[in-house]
Amino acid sequence: MDFFNVLVVDDEEDFVETFVNRLNKRKVPTTGVLSGEEAIELMKKKDFDVVILDIKMPGGMDGIETLREIKKIQPLAEVLLLTGHASVETSIEGMKLGAFDYVLKPIKLEELLPKLAKAFERKDAHDSKIRSAKIKKLLRYW
Amino acid sequence: MKTSLYTNLQRKIITITLLVSFAPLFILGATMYYQFSVLSKDKTEEQIKYRARAQAQAIDLFLKERTAILSAMADTHSFNDMIDEKNLSYIFEVMNLRAGAFVDLGVIDNAGQHLSYVGPYNLRGLNYYQEGWFGEVMSKGVYISDVYKGFRQLPHFIIAVRRWEGQRSWILRATIDPDIFGSIVLSAQIGKTGDAYLINKAGVYQTHPRFGAQILSEFNLNTKLFGGGTTVVEEKDIHGKKLLYAGSWLNNNKWLLVISQEPAEQMRRLFALRNMEIAIIILGIFAIILTTVFTTRLTVSHLRDSDAKMNELNAQLIQSDKLAALGKMAAGVAHEINNPLNIIIQKTGWMEDLLADEEFQNSENIEEYKKSLEKIDYHVERARKVVHNMLGFARKMEPHLEDVDINGTLNRTIDMLENYARTNNIDIQTDLDKDIPIIASDEAQLQQVFMNLISNSIDAIGKDGLIKVESRRIDENINIAIKDDGPGIPHDQLKKVFDPFFTTKHTGKGTGLGLWICYSIIEKLGGNISLDSKVGKGTGFTISIPIVIPEKK
Numbered sequence: 001m002d003f004f005n006v007l008v009v010d011d012e013e014d015f016v017e018t019f020v021n022r023l024n025k026r027k028v029p030t031t032g033v034l035s036g037e038e039a040i041e042l043m044k045k046k047d048f049d050v051v052i053l054d055i056k057m058p059g060g061m062d063g064i065e066t067l068r069e070i071k072k073i074q075p076l077a078e079v080l081l082l083t084g085h086a087s088v089e090t091s092i093e094g095m096k097l098g099a100f101d102y103v104l105k106p107i108k109l110e111e112l113l114p115k116l117a118k119a120f121e122r123k124d125a126h127d128s129k130i131r132s133a134k135i136k137k138l139l140r141y142w
Numbered sequence: 143m144k145t146s147l148y149t150n151l152q153r154k155i156i157t158i159t160l161l162v163s164f165a166p167l168f169i170l171g172a173t174m175y176y177q178f179s180v181l182s183k184d185k186t187e188e189q190i191k192y193r194a195r196a197q198a199q200a201i202d203l204f205l206k207e208r209t210a211i212l213s214a215m216a217d218t219h220s221f222n223d224m225i226d227e228k229n230l231s232y233i234f235e236v237m238n239l240r241a242g243a244f245v246d247l248g249v250i251d252n253a254g255q256h257l258s259y260v261g262p263y264n265l266r267g268l269n270y271y272q273e274g275w276f277g278e279v280m281s282k283g284v285y286i287s288d289v290y291k292g293f294r295q296l297p298h299f300i301i302a303v304r305r306w307e308g309q310r311s312w313i314l315r316a317t318i319d320p321d322i323f324g325s326i327v328l329s330a331q332i333g334k335t336g337d338a339y340l341i342n343k344a345g346v347y348q349t350h351p352r353f354g355a356q357i358l359s360e361f362n363l364n365t366k367l368f369g370g371g372t373t374v375v376e377e378k379d380i381h382g383k384k385l386l387y388a389g390s391w392l393n394n395n396k397w398l399l400v401i402s403q404e405p406a407e408q409m410r411r412l413f414a415l416r417n418m419e420i421a422i423i424i425l426g427i428f429a430i431i432l433t434t435v436f437t438t439r440l441t442v443s444h445l446r447d448s449d450a451k452m453n454e455l456n457a458q459l460i461q462s463d464k465l466a467a468l469g470k471m472a473a474g475v476a477h478e479i480n481n482p483l484n485i486i487i488q489k490t491g492w493m494e495d496l497l498a499d500e501e502f503q504n505s506e507n508i509e510e511y512k513k514s515l516e517k518i519d520y521h522v523e524r525a526r527k528v529v530h531n532m533l534g535f536a537r538k539m540e541p542h543l544e545d546v547d548i549n550g551t552l553n554r555t556i557d558m559l560e561n562y563a564r565t566n567n568i569d570i571q572t573d574l575d576k577d578i579p580i581i582a583s584d585e586a587q588l589q590q591v592f593m594n595l596i597s598n599s600i601d602a603i604g605k606d607g608l609i610k611v612e613s614r615r616i617d618e619n620i621n622i623a624i625k626d627d628g629p630g631i632p633h634d635q636l637k638k639v640f641d642p643f644f645t646t647k648h649t650g651k652g653t654g655l656g657l658w659i660c661y662s663i664i665e666k667l668g669g670n671i672s673l674d675s676k677v678g679k680g681t682g683f684t685i686s687i688p689i690v691i692p693e694k695k
Contacts, residue, residue, distance in 0.1 A: 012481055018488040025495050056477075106484035106526055109491050 004049035004120040006030040009039045009066065010082065011057040019052075022109055028116075036061030040069045048077050050119045052112075055083045055090055055102075064093060071098050076126050078119040082107070152442045159434045164427065171423050175416055182412040183405070187374045190388040190401055195372045197330035197338065198390035198399040204243075204326060205393055208318060209284060209301050211241045216305040216314040224249045224314065227258045234260040237316070245298070245317040252280070252311045261317065263294045279304055279313055286393060289320070289348045289358060296320075297357045299348070320357075324349040327399065335404040340397045341365060348397055354380060363387065365398055376405070458670075476529040483529070486522050490515050528655070545692050546583040548613055548620055549574045555592040556611065559600065567606045570596070574613045578620055582692040587663045591671075594656040595624045595683050601647065602628035602681060618689050619669075625682035631675040639673065 006028055010016050016032035023030035031048075033039045037060055039051070051070060055063035067079055081094045081102035091102040100119045103112060215233050223229045234247040246261020254271025270276045273292075279285040279302040289299045302315040327349045330338035340348035345361040355361070362380050367373070368389035379385050379402070388401045494515055502508055556570050563570055599609045603626050612623040631639060638644045640661040645654035664671045669687035 012485060014485045015481070015488055018485070018492045022488065022492050022495055105480045106487045106522070108487055 004028065004123070005047065006116065007039060007042065007048040007051045008032040009034075009036065009051065009057075009063075010054040011035065011059075012054075019109075026113075035059075036063070036066030036069070039066055040073065043070060043073050043077070047074060049123045050100075050116055051077055051079045052082055052116075053079050053099075055081050055094065064090065064097065067094060067097050067099060076123060076130075078123045080112075080115060080119055148442050148446050151445075152438050155438045155442070156434055159438070160431065163430050163434070167423055167426055167430075171419055175419060178415055179409075179412055182409060186386065186403075186405065186409070187388075190386060190403055191372050191374050193330055193332070194388035194390040194399055194401045197327075197401070198372070198392040201327060201340075201397075201399060202392045204323075205286060205301070207241055208243065208316070209286065209303070211237055212301055212314060212316050213284065213303045216303045221249070221251075221305070221307050221310065221312050224312070225258045227260060230258050231260045243319045243322040245319045247314070247316045250276075250302075250313040250315055252313075265293060268293055275300065275302060276313075279315075280311070286396075288342045288346070288396070291358075299323075320349070324357075328352065330399065330401050331403075333403060337402045338400065340399055342397055343395075361400075365389075368398055368400075370395075479525065479529055483522055483526055486518070487526075490518050490522070543582045543692075544585055545580050546585045546588060547580050548578050548588070548622065548687070549576075551585055551589050552592055552611055552613060552622070555589050555596060558593070559596050562597070563600050563609070566600060566604065568600055568603055568609060569607075570609045570611060572611045574611075575615050578613055578615050579689060580692060581620070581687070582690045583667055583687065584663075587667065588687075591660045591663050591685065592622075592624070594660050595685075598656060599624060599626035599628065599681070602626055604628070615689070616686075619686045620689060622685045622687070623682055624685075625680060627680040630677040630679055630681055631673075632677055636673070636675060640671075 006023055008016050008019050008023075008030060010019075010032075011034055013034055016034060020030045020032040031042065031046075033042060036057060039053075040061075043051075053063050053066060053070075057063060057066075061069075063081065063083075067081075070077060070079060075098075078100040079094075079098070081091060081099045083091060083102055083104060094102060100122065101115055103115060215237060219229070219233065224233075230247060230249065234244065237247065238244050246259065246263065246265070248259040248261070248265060249257050250270055251257055254269045254273070254276050256266055256268045256270065259266045275285055275287045278287075283304050285302045287299045287302075289297050291297055298317050298320050300315055300317050302313050304311050304313050327340055328338050331352060337352045339351040341361045342348055343365060345363075345365050347355055347357050347359055347361060350357045363375075363377055367375050367377070368387075368391070370391065372388060372390040374386065374388045376384060376386050384405060385402045386405050390399045391397070392399055493511075496502065497508065497511060497515070502511075505511075552572065552574065556572065560570065596609065596611070603609070607627050609627075610623070610625045612621075612625075614621045614623075635644075635646070640657050641654075642658040643654040644657075647654075661671055664685055664687070667687060668690075669685060671683060671685045673681060673683045675681040
């Protein structure tokens with residue numbers, strides 16, 4: 001499995017910090033931001049494979065709005081929704097907007113890693129399809 | 143308290159109804175009786191008045207007839223014929239044949255000498271010149287006397303007519319039979335107490351009345367009480383008894399025919415009417431009392447029932463309101479706890495990650511650290527379970543409809559718990575109704591409910607016991623009963639068992655969410671859950687789910 005880029009978006013600083021540390025320790029390049037706005041700013045500059053996004057963030061953009069923006073900037077980035085809220089409606093809305101899956105807080109890293117891997121696999125598959133499509137396109141004109 | 147409230151209400155309704163219905167009954171009865179008595183009295187007076195007038199006319203006619211025949215005899219015979227007693231006797235016979243009631247007949251000359259006589263008494267040769275009637279007849283021509291004793295010393299009255307024959311006048315005189323006359327007068331009386339008699343102007347009896355007085359004795363009332371024509375008065379007689387008197391003047395206002403009668407006698411019909419009225423009123427009162435008491439009791443008991451139902455409904459509403467509020471709060475609390483828990487988990491995870499590094503492996507307390515982190519993990523896990531139960535349940539709140547076989551679900555749930563029960567020597571008996579249809583419901587949620595209830599029962603019993611699981615179809619519902627013979631739930635805790643976080647289990651063993659979740663699930667599925675528990679006898683939960691037939695696919 002190739003190494004992939006992860007962005008963690010959550011308003012809980014302690015969580016973001018620790019989470020980033022733990023993923024980095026597992027050699028997963030991870031960046032953490034504390035709000036939707038920061039995430040958007042960052043994603044305009046840098047590509048991410050998987051975004052872990054908290055649905056409920058007080059003040060500013062909430063998770064769903066952030067998700068919409070993310071999908072505009074980087075449509076291929078897979079988004080894992082993180083929710084402390086048991087709202088099925090919100091999660092379904094998120095899935096409709098293109099989120100890959102949702103997980104309930106509190107979550108152990110061991111449980112989250114396989115989902116991250118799956119999300120990346122899908123992203124990777126998409127990427128390779130696009131790549132081969134591009135190659136085919138190039139070949140055609142060759 | 144409550145009972146006396148209803149009893150009071152019942153008493154009030156009955157009292158008011160009875161008062162309202164009795165008052166008009168009594169007033170109507172009294173009015174009717176009064177009107178009837180007035181009517182009856184009027185009628186009685188009318189009757190007696192009519193009778194007095196008619197009888198007076200009859201007696202007048204009787205007297206006129208007698209006077210007329212006497213006058214005719216005097217006018218058609220000469221003095222000389224009359225003195226011959228053979229002729230006189232013949233005339234007497236003719237008169238009695240044609241008119242009757244004559245006792246004797248005599249001829250008297252203008253000097254008062256009784257010249258000839260036919261009759262039972264020896265009156266011939268007597269001189270009447272000094273008698274009052276003689277002067278009257280000589281001056282007036284015709285005279286009917288009052289009753290008097292005369293020479294014969296017996297009460298009688300006479301009719302006398304004067305005849306002019308040339309320069310000479312003579313008198314033909316007849317005596318009326320007092321018995322016949324008396325009986326004619328008496329025939330006017332009616333009833334057992336009625337009487338009829340004649341009185342002259344001076345108040346002396348002219349005929350023999352039925353009761354009390356003798357002929358020629360004094361009448362107890364003043365004749366002036368009786369005016370012209372026919373008069374009715376109500377007066378006391380000599381014995382002080384109230385009598386109704388009707389008086390009618392006759393014989394040129396010389397005599398008064400009196401008919402007397404006890405008013406009570408005529409009133410007998412009125413009394414009968416009164417008795418009937420009283421009987422009807424009493425019957426009416428009984429009927430009113432019976433129906434009032436009956437209908438009031440019925441109404442009050444209906445009221446009591448509906449009040450009880452209302453109270454039960456209110457209690458249910460309060461219960462579900464309370465649970466809904468508590469549920470919201472619990473969900474909120476759970477959410478707020480999730481974030482810190484999440485951080486704790488990440489932190490312990492991070493510490494574990496770091497402990498795996500080589501430099502820490504040599505630390506002498508590394509085992510203690512590891513143990514502590516494990517403990518923290520364990521307890522976070524505990525907290526997470528509570529919160530997850532709550533959130534997981536909340537997430538699953540929207541029922542997912544599918545075809546559910548209640549009996550099958552029950553059997554599968556019991557299979558899962560069978561081992562657990564058997565190790566505690568608890569027997570689970572099932573009595574399932576085979577006629578229960580497949581319904582549209584949420585099997586997973588129902589299974590969770592059954593699981594919670596049965597495992598609760600097992601926990602309640604502890605060791606050695608019996609759990610009975612029943613399913614029944616009742617009308618449009620399926621009833622599922624789960625009963626155990628455990629220790630039961632104390633009365634003061636019965637209301638709290640469905641509250642979230644209410645538990646009697648040891649800390650860490652139960653979250654207190656099981657029954658709350660059951661309650662909420664069943665409510666969401668449109669059913670209801672109730673329990674019945676007696677300390678020392680056991681606890682029974684009854685779930686009622688509406689039968690919703692799945693749509694045909």
